[in-house]
Amino acid sequence: MKIIKQLSRLYIPVLALIGLGSCTDDFLEQPAMGALSEDVIANKDGVEKLLIGAYAALDGAGFGGNAWEAAPDNWVYGTVAGGEASKGSFGGDQPAIDQIVKFISNPSNGYYNSKWKALYEGVKRTNNTLKLLSIATDISPEVSKDMTAQARFLRGHYYFELKKMFNMVPWVDENTEDPKQPNDVDIWPNIEADFKFAFENLPAIQGDFARANKWAAASYLGKTYLYQKKFPEAKAIFTDVINLGVNPSGVKYALLDRFSDNFDAAEENNSETVFDIQMVANDGTGTITNANQGGMLNFPYNSPFRCCGFLQPSQDLVNSFKTDPVSGLPDLASYNQNSVKSDMGITSSNPFTPYTGTLDPRLDWTVGRRDVPFHDWGKHPGANWVREQTYGGPYAPKKNIYWQSTQDIYADQSSWAPGTALNVRVIRFADVLLMAAEAEAQAGSFDVALGYINNIRQRAANPNGFLNQYLDDDDPLAGFNETAFAANYIISDYTMADFGSKESALERIYFERKLELAMEGHRFFDLVRWGIAEQTLNAYFDFQGDITTDVRGGKFISGKSEYYPIPQAQIDLSVGGNGKPTLKQNPGY
Template structure:
């Protein structure tokens, strides 16, 4: 989608946020009082004024606007939609970063020693239920409108139910047992004693059956995004045959909201460049925009505002530092071009840990997967077009968070005036949040195929992802002149020793062998995108993987020392104590039950 269309769409969201979100607010489950739940919002427009196509669509856009998670107060990072805390840092791909005294509640979360009173959990919960409230309000108003055709009504309802499915999916993978509240619910104090997977499936199935293949606005969900999300829901429930069937349909027939057939884009790095997003790899993105005229970064990835190198051109704040464990995962065998799935932490990739930026340093010369240097900023390697990463000068406290910097979230110097937003004390960006991209679909499909016994099909999907990574046109290049990064790239010089190859059928000789490689490929392809912790849990390998991570990484950095994953408890985060307190009924007893172990 062209930038001006994206800007127009996001300005529209901002306008609708101001005007229409107070309407029908009675189902909000936040830090509200019972009195607020029972009374209409002051100054809100009445149902009879907006019970029409225009009013319903405006409420629906408000439901989209809640995707950024920034509408419930607190630090926007607490409810960031990319789950950088709950999915990536808690999954061992990154340290919290900065230093120990900055946002210490995150340390408790990632070491699995936090309690239900940690306010981060409450804000994540509130953000999801805010989105659910907005979808429910849209559906309630839609039922009252009389000027909407059957076709338009199905489209609007299906979009609302897609969004509701997304919000509940977030809650399900975070907290497991959560209360289901829909447009028919009268009392929001519902118990969390029923598994909501069937309801999530029903929402995505309805969306798949009723959404069009294309939408006028790229940011709106289409039928194929719903199909992919339905497949993901099946996968989380281990319904592998159902997942296999629908992923096959998505891969063979799916198109993005603009009507472009799903395909991997040529360059891996283009997935993380705002100038070329909304492309053939886009299944569902949360749309972001910079410099939207609001003098804020509310629509500019506010949830990631902490996650830039410290004391750098980005100003703030030194969080979200990739782990040594993640960096080591990108080593490849110089002959086969394949990763070492079990012993990758032996002979670690060389870092500048303990070395000042004034001291000489030569980067690692061994063979590497080229995706490393589009995922991790490391000393002596070009940091997009900002020159080579200087190391310690851009790190707040190496001994605490390590020597590395995030990279998938970083805007380019050449286009910073368009795609960065400097309206706050930390930057915003126009980089979309990628909820599902096509590489993710291929790897989820590979997983389903492996469980179904179709190992050759699984191999083909994984190798498609690896072949894109192996495209030399997409390798990070050295700059002609470090003092003038705008001068361009040396076409004949790559930034590191990149070697990556396909797997063979022998590597996929059994279901177990195939799954091991698929799991590792997800780590390499989707690192720093919020998936890792939730993947480890659903695969049943979180205990062994994360406790090994704590042992290894804890010997390098102080931040994760004392961390321990406890099976039967740590798979899910605690139900926020604030929500249990709010759920107390007339009998003095809460309707919400705490998760085991808390």
Template structure:
């Protein structure tokens, strides 16, 4: 089913396909062509489909970030935005220790400058995707043999992907240059708002893509509709967003033709054996053991993000959930609802400062069951790998805290099939979710609260909460008594789950409804790269992140000194390397830096 990464192997014999003369963003890449290829080879349906597959292949940002573009580590352009969305959003610490990848510390404390290499790697990787989409559209225009239906499908997929890449650029940097298949001079200024262009791409895709695809990983019309709704939401076009989300929820199907729905078990969205399901709107397809001898197609951008030390994963101790996030999953013993305002009061007990051989009794208060599919904490089963032993799996507790990530972790029982050990750190076949149906429901709830019905907004949120309350999806005890990590029998008390739907009392006003919706997105989508961008579009990044710095900084050293300033830090700095490459004939840069950066 994971067609993209498998078919990508067939492109390796055509390295120059991806570097056609006149492709966009060459000025940003500043590298010579690696070869030449007669355009007649790709000016037919088979060749154009190979170009389209290469446009999908750029979704992971890895081949080019790590190799062809001469960039930094693959994690700098990770497609799940774990640095820019989750760590910078306060749901995860960088992890590891202070001397490892220190450029991340600057990013998450909002004291980095435009010369930070992470920004340049991400910029190049995403514009590489734009370039490949434009290659498809340019070659498609030159071919008169393709049928109208196939032409619409190919163009729709290319424009969907281009819309995605520009959406990434927009939410990262705001003012970026628009370069399409008709652009002759790639040194375009970044003075025009590109939201209308992004909308046009998703509208075209929605109107021209089929409902289903022959291969699951390809975008269909409903993925385009959902992304169009997301584009409206980011622009605060709530009525437009509400209308299209209503259509997606009522009529949408995934690329395989299955009607969109929440899968019964929350955890099944984070297991390669059960993904590409009814909840899949659009995923970046990952595959393990593809025969390349690398983990380039196995979420290489997340290779650092596994437990460290005496763990079965070898490397590298990054991407640790924060205490602030863990506390968010506390629920009221009576109502089963979260504490939206004072969740950091009476925090969930952790094993901070306690060595693994020393006794520890986990927290036994009521919790949202999604916590233990999102966060690895001591005394609870870490999937089927045994009980999380605490400190011996953590690189430096005082720096990154006591927790481990979990949504990106493959299972021991299927590790041979869904993990890839071809590199010094693991790869995984677990897909990266760009949009899943729970995300659509919560975006629709937000649009309803802003421009529609509070009752309908509550219904959407409760649909997500009711799935989380399914007892069949609660954490199971996978541990065999012979497992050397067994022995923390308090896990049954620690897995004290109590979650319930909201009532009209909590959704009585727009303000209260939005507060609940915002918090639900934090709980449901934690560690999936959304949080920072959500905080920015809601206009609450400054108050939320500065409160986070104050609270978390008392626990771990990694975020001490962090400070978010409104009017500056909503967007990252335009990479200085790209400004330097954008000089026009008069020697002046066509790219302008974002406000507040020098």
């Protein structure tokens, strides 16, 4: 299942010697240490190695800076900046993140340059693949078409990430001679063209699950339409994905019975997988480069996981999972009134009674909270696993945590912080249903949108999906007690009365994305494309700032904060022979 990830570690050293040009980054300033001529690698084996290298760049690791600065799950830029989580740890640890999430950073913040370089490294590798494909003579037309479509899918992904991060970025492709291109042209049409080509030319079934297939390309094309507000086009292609789409193994897309199985390495590459970045633990390298290195900070502090106390879910996020005890629906307007009780300020040695109100069960697969089972590690002890409650709050992330019973297989302890074999979910089928619901609501098809949302809520309400109270607290591996739950869970379907207008339907769809995809890196980018980032995030700063110190002073500024600044290092590197940079900074920086 993870052949590409395993092979990538063999091919990266070879790729480093291939002199096929670069993109707008500091690789331009490095002298060539050696090169393989095009005629040596312009063959099927050489192109395949280049393509695997293009996949290998998906994890964002190893291209300068710390891996977490370019983590592919966007935990800094999408989750923490989106108000779903505090940075965590304490104020003196990685302070550059605090500047990012409070929207007070400047273009010299090194995190932006790390992300830029990692993504353009992916672009460079896809372009090299396409360039060699065009001159290789021993590749059949059918294989060439598949390889080309895979490379263009990957290039579409890398540029999609660049576009949603920085907005105006330079387009460099396999035919570009001078990589110092200006960023004065909107690249959405180019991204759309790459995904459309991939959709029309990729097979539905691939020999390796890691490879993109036809329906992953279709889903990404639909997402590209959605970001451009091309709702009719998005609606049409999402309908095809839902009705006809299969994963690379040929299994029809469907929601898993258990919500939690999406976050268990033992259950991944399944019917809900549209496109994952494949991770593997204990690969023999003695490193965690292929094992979610970008998320190595995001485990409870002073715990069995050793390090480091980052990515602590916010009280705002936790409160979002409250439900009405009668209707079983969330409180969209005033969910932050009467907060879910936490152990803020209570030591682990003092007694604590968890919140007894009604909750959406997805909360306890998303957030680790005091006296609720933390997978099979026993109950979360509270303050003993938190570095500084007053700074980051009392909670811990959970979707990224490996299970005790399978840690020998799926955890990697080769570094000072853990690695895991848990894939990064770029698009999963629940995300497709939510995006489809959004497109349907924009088109006025409220009944169809309602059906998609209720499918997701029904999965969340399935008792087999949230049994997490153990038979024996002293032996967390003993099994589940099928008559007891960790909290008072109530969740119900919406009705057509709730979806009676575009405004009410979209409000509920937007909130459902917050609940279903929480802590998965989407939130900030969703708020921006919906046009509600300013009011939502400034309200978040006001509320959360009364609880934790980390976000005090944060302010989203409309017209500026929607996009991150073009890294100053890249502007400096883009200076041409006339002494002027070709890259232009984003407004407000």
